[in-house]
Structure formats: C-alpha cells, structure tokens
Amino acid sequence: MKPETLPADANDPIITVRHMTKHFADFEALHDINLDVHRSEVLCLIGRSGSGKSTLLRCLNFLEQYDGGEVRMGGQLIGWQDGPSPRKPLPAAALRDQRKNIGMVFQQFNLWPHYTALQNVVEALLRVKKLPRAEAQARAEAALQEVNLKEKADSYPASLSGGQQQRVAIARAIAMEPKLMLFDEPTSALDPELVGEVLNVMKKMAAEGMTMVVVTHEMGFAANVADRVAFLDSGRLVACVPPAEVFGTEPADPRIRAFLQTYRERNVV
C-alpha cells in the first residue's frame, strides 16, 4: 500500500511509519505498514483479534522490535540505530529518552500494586524527570485531577475499580507530558458500566489536543472521536480513512464490511 495522502489541513506528522514489517518466527504479523499520525490527531486501530493492531501499536514505542522499515518520531528512528543493515538496537538510555515522549496505556492497566495511586504517578516524575519531590507531588496530583481521581490519591490499586485503575494509568502516562499517547484496548478488561468513565477521559484528552493512537473494539468511540480509522486485516493496513467512510456508508472493502457486520449483529454500531 502507498504512503498515506495527507489531509489538506494536516501539519507535520508526529510519527511516520514506512514499510514496517514484523515477524514472530515464521509468522508475518505486520506487512509493509505505512502510516502517519499528525499532531492532535486521534487515530483508531480496528480489526479482528490477531490482525496485528496491538503489535503495530507496540512497535511504535519499540515494546516490540519491528524488523523491517522505519518508525520515525521527530525525524529520529525509533528503537534502532540509523545506519546500514543489519541494524543495531539503540542503547538503553537512548531508547528511554525516546519513550519519554510516548505515553502508553494497557488493557490490563499494569499499575504497580505496591504503590498508591499518587505514588504510581509520582515515580517516573521523580526518577525519570528528576523533579524535586514537592513539584513531582503537585504535578501528580494535577494529573489525577485530570482524570477525576484526586480523592483516590492515597488508595492502593487493589482498592480501586477497574475504571479507576485505568484512569490512574492514564494519569501516570500524561503526567510525563508525552507528545503521543498509545492506548492498547484500554477498555477491554473493564466491566461494561465502567467503560464510559475511561472513554470520557480519553474524549477530554482528545478535545484538549492530545495526539492519540487507540487500539479499540469500541466502535462508538472510533466513530465519534477518531479523526481517522485504520483497519487491519492479517497484518495489512487495509484502509486508513475518516470514520464516516467506515461507519457512515457501506465500506467498499469486503473485509471491513464483514468485520462491522459482527458488530451490527450485536447492535453496537
């Protein structure tokens, strides 16, 4: 597939993906992915389980090592040293510097259970940003305020609901002031009645101009909040288009039609 043609009003992309491939042993998880994500854009990745959405997302911050092609952020190649192949991975410190700009939220929240909500947020501010404790504390409290959880600052994760835990995880990521936020099925592990509170926080972030890449099965969120929707099938990026072209009219690609059909049958969309 050819590189994306940019929307007319787009500014420079925050992250560019060119001819990216990823294999797990003999299995081709991602095939020639080309993608741009622009400043303040919300891009939703949709597709069946095993289509490569999460793998693509995890390649963007090098939690998975993509093996071919390039992911660049601000011109910098993510994860690999620039140079002739075979490429070498970046030294740990350089990779950490890149990751500081990319926040990530996981399906399983991945909070540190031995720290309170506030300590979960403070940790990286102290140890990565090296802020003085008072300043780190204040900034962490502000981040918890952003996700409406200031009153839970001293609670341990075990005493929080799934939705609250996920919001703490979001606060932990945004406190680092990333340029890009990645969400890996942020509501898939939640009870249905808790999904809304997490999506509302994400909508607010989108409205405030955060650049977001979201792997999701929440078609309503994709339809209403995303600027573009990327559909993956068998490791290939089939389409990357405004949501109206996926959800509004009957999509042209039969794979997308078949995928959406399963949601329509459940009256989700």
Added chain:
Amino acid sequence: MELGLYLHYGPALVSGFAVTILCWIAGSLGGMVVGFAIASLQHWAGRPVRWLLQAYIEIIRGTPFMIQLFILYYGGPYVGVVLGPVEAGILSFVVYGSPYFSEIFRSGFESIPKGQIEAARCVGLGEGSIVRRIILPQMLVLITAPLTNFVIILSKETAILSVVTVPELLYQTQTMAAETFTYIEPYVALSLFYWLMVVATTWLGAKVEARVTRHLRRA
C-alpha cells in the same frame, strides 16, 4: 541433670554458639548475595552464562553439603586454596546456599507480571530503578517465607561444620560430652541454642513479612 557442669563448660558453649552464629549469618548473607547475582544473571545474561550457572546450580544442589565441605577444606590445599576451618565453613555455606537462594529469587523475579515491567519501561524507568522500585518490593512479599525457611535450615546445617574442626556449637558440645561422660546436659544446652536461633529467625521473618506486605493490608 548436673547443673554445675554448665559453670565449667558455659564459656566454651557460648563461644561455640558465637562461632555458629558467625558462620550462619555470614554464610546466609553471602549465599543470598551470590544467589541474587546468579538469579539476576540468569534473568538478563546471554545463553552461555545461563547454562554455566544452571550447571553450577545442578551440581551444588545434587551433592551433599558435607562432601562439598570436605572437598573445599581437605581438597582445597591441593589446588592452592588453604583456608582455616572457620573461613572454609563460611565459604562452603556461601557455595552451598547460593543455588537455593538463587532459585528462590528466580521464582520471585518470575512472579512479577511482565506488563508492570513494560509500563515501567514506557515511562522511561531504567533497569536499575525497575529492579529496586518495582520488582524487589513485590517479590519480597513472595520470597520472605521461603527465604526464612531456608535460613532456618542453614542454621542447623552449621552442625556439620564440626567435622572439619570448626569450633562451633556441636564441636564444643561433643568436647563437653567426651570429657564429662554426660549426654543430657550438653545436648540440652545445644538444643536450646539452636531453638533460640530458629525462634529469632522466625520472629525476624515475620517482621520483614509484615513490612513488605503493608500495601496488601492497608486497602
């Protein structure tokens, strides 16, 4: 029971107890440090190093402590390792204990969900911070009980050191028994000393456990 005997042999028994404690604590701490290093290397080092360490673990766990002690103390001089009894005792404890400790630490490392480590990497925490701030505090919860258990086992293994003339508690007790032809008095004293060590270890283990599980209780 002839309690008067204790007046005469008390100092020797107490000095034996002191040597036992020295070998036990130094050996346990050394074993823990080496065991932690082995577990860390097994976690992060390349395959050849991991295989070597696995071989070390298998060999040490597969042979009796007394044989290892004999080889170190009596065999050592043939390869230029000449150690006094106490030094040999402590070193053999480190060698003998480290594989068991490393296995306890390994199970601790593996108990931390990978997602928590990924989350830590994503906010830019370095490997050192991840171990100290994320892995260790949580794995201590799981490994305190097995660590305590093994330290208690080691406390009683110190008796074996008497076979290479380490002047520890059993050695002194046997001397007392041989010189006075009494058996009840020396061995009652010996049992009491070992019991004290075990009680103290259990108490300390419970203290540590209470401290490292704070976050689980305070909801």
